[in-house]
Amino acid sequence: MSLPHAILTALLEKPSSGLELTRRFDRSIGYFWSATHQQIYRELGKLEEAGQIRALPSPVPLRGQKKEYEVLPAGRDELTGWVLRSEDPKPIRDALLLRLRAAAVAGPRAVDAMEAELARHLAMHEAQLAEYLDMERRQFGPGRDSEADRLRHLVLRGGIELERFWTDWLTEALASLRTR
Amino acid sequence: MSLPHAILTALLEKPSSGLELTRRFDRSIGYFWSATHQQIYRELGKLEEAGQIRALPSPVPLRGQKKEYEVLPAGRDELTGWVLRSEDPKPIRDALLLRLRAAAVAGPRAVDAMEAELARHLAMHEAQLAEYLDMERRQFGPGRDSEADRLRHLVLRGGIELERFWTDWLTEALASLRTR
């Protein structure tokens, strides 16, 4: 139940239209929460109906016309309440680890295929890591150390370290598979 | 679409009943895939209907009676096919990182609450890490280096390194929050 809170957070940082939100979910917000435009439009509708956000006054509110949203006090309260509540970490559910374990019972042909698959994932995670490091350099250079900036930097650090976990583990796994 | 494959993998490793599977999903299988007993029973029904598994012959197949399943050739084929297919990593969706970013816009009271929350998560991840390290010591001691064992060990290493990522990042984040 976190997508509405992700949207409220994004809109508090900067009022946006559905498509702008979609772009932000593909970029910066993407390193801790992903969402498609279909999810976002549906959720914007619900949040507006619930009185937590509102569309900014616009001359022509028609289909195909940009519609900007901002957070209302009720939305801010809801978000604060959610942050104050405590919530346990969700158990892991990772398809790649599962497929490697499946390969162990599916036989040698499957293990060979996994080797190529691990290499493919390694390349993707290396690219993602490079992108995050670039974002860190551009967004959190010297002088950017307000309270909010420090917290946002911490979150980005999380994304970076997570990608580093993947590149490290995949490298280790590939080395192990190749010395069979 | 991976739960059926997780179940096929588990049943190939060892034919089991629904409850036994549930226990295994809470323990060893849990470090790469989680599932509740409701999910498992529903999926066992579907897999049986699809002819991928079968219930072992039993004198009384009644409600409340244990029912053991084993994988049929069709199930093994399906699993192998799934391992051979390639699949991209799913984008991240982590509620704790999101809540930290939300705290940045929700104000100082929220940030204080997050400090306690991060400490709580750190304790949980430290406990999980200790458990995995214990499993590693017991299950992959010297002499356990068959092909299948090495792959299973790699998967457990993934679980271990992932917990280590969390304990490291949470420690870093707490230190940063406390020196405000």
Added chain:
DNA sequence: CATAACATGTAAGCAGTTACATGATTCT
């Protein structure tokens, strides 16, 4: 014989994915 633990299921609701629909604006 009551209770706890074992064992298997059903039902409703919510969240996420995939495919499709439709209008407006800009570019060639």
Added chain:
DNA sequence: AGAATCATGTAACTGCTTACATGTTATG
């Protein structure tokens, strides 16, 4: 005028979560 892009949506489906239902076996 046609195509690409911008922009907002709908609908159907799949998978997961939460709450509840029900029977069996072992134990004190």
